[in-house]
Amino acid sequence: MRLGAQLSAMPGFEAVVEEAGRAGLRALQLFSRNPVGGKGQLIPPLPRMKALLTRYAIQPLYIHAPYFVNPAALEKTKHLNAKTVLVAEMRRAKQLGGDYLVLHPGHFSSPGQKEQAWDRTYETLIAMLSAPGKILLENTAGQGKELGADLADIGKLFQRLGRTHRIGLMWDTAHWMAAGHPLTTQADVDRGFEAIDQTVGLARLKGIHLNDGEGAVGSRRDRHAPLLTGPLGREALKALLRWAETLDIGVILETPGRDISSRQSDLTLVRNLMAEF
Numbered sequence: 001m002r003l004g005a006q007l008s009a010m011p012g013f014e015a016v017v018e019e020a021g022r023a024g025l026r027a028l029q030l031f032s033r034n035p036v037g038g039k040g041q042l043i044p045p046l047p048r049m050k051a052l053l054t055r056y057a058i059q060p061l062y063i064h065a066p067y068f069v070n071p072a073a074l075e076k077t078k079h080l081n082a083k084t085v086l087v088a089e090m091r092r093a094k095q096l097g098g099d100y101l102v103l104h105p106g107h108f109s110s111p112g113q114k115e116q117a118w119d120r121t122y123e124t125l126i127a128m129l130s131a132p133g134k135i136l137l138e139n140t141a142g143q144g145k146e147l148g149a150d151l152a153d154i155g156k157l158f159q160r161l162g163r164t165h166r167i168g169l170m171w172d173t174a175h176w177m178a179a180g181h182p183l184t185t186q187a188d189v190d191r192g193f194e195a196i197d198q199t200v201g202l203a204r205l206k207g208i209h210l211n212d213g214e215g216a217v218g219s220r221r222d223r224h225a226p227l228l229t230g231p232l233g234r235e236a237l238k239a240l241l242r243w244a245e246t247l248d249i250g251v252i253l254e255t256p257g258r259d260i261s262s263r264q265s266d267l268t269l270v271r272n273l274m275a276e277f
């Protein structure tokens with residue numbers, strides 16, 4: 001299975017790929033820059049990144065877009081800024097040898113603005129598509145006025161965008177539970193995949209953010225937790241892994257911590273469960 005993790009790129013992009021590879025990861029997610037602001041660090045030449053990714057058979061490499069821009073911003077300057085930053089992120093993702101740029105759809109600020117906010121996200125994505133590369137939109141916890149907790153909304157946006165091969169879904173299990181869906185049993189997991197199939201189409205699911213949550217199901221709180229310490233059930237976790245293996249998609253641990261050592265117990269748990277198959 002393409003098991004991977006979100007790791008901090010602080011040690012440098014090449015160093016972090018080395019570290020992931022030596023730890024046996026087969027997928028990886030990195031921020032291309034500090035997610036809350038500041039300059040991005042230097043990107044190594046693409047052939048060197050590609051050689052490392054090939055040597056350790058790491059694929060896909062997901063690049064996570066920063067949080068400091070809002071793709072759904074209604075205010076003109078902020079929206080323009082989001083488009084500029086995210087188009088540049090598309091280029092950085094490509095330069096890093098990334099397969100996908102992952103982003104959240106954004107948020108609005110006052111009630112009644114939801115439709116307009118989705119229009120802004122649509123425009124942002126159109127701008128991003130002017131650069132080469134593929135985009136994954138992530139389902140969210142629906143915290144505050146965050147877009148994307150409802151897969152039907154994401155499905156509608158996908159229909160409007162077309163370009164099936166360049167836009168897909170990153171499914172976050174902690175966000176899914178926070179948005180009100182239990183993941184306790186095999187049936188819960190099957191229902192999740194069915195919902196994905198009916199809204200965006202299973203073929204467009206290109207990765208799973210495998211996280212437990214801190215809050216209860218339906219809490220709408222976006223707080224990740226180590227596996228099996230929150231509402232995620234052991235049976236559901238096994239079912240998720242089986243689905244991911246069947247679909248041959250990347251599974252990224254975004255549980256607390258920034259490096260391999262902090263995720264070691266989650267990695268071991270997943271590997272032990274896989275060995276039971």
Ligand SMILES: [Zn+2]
Nearest residue numbers: 138172209254
């Ligand atoms: Zn996530």
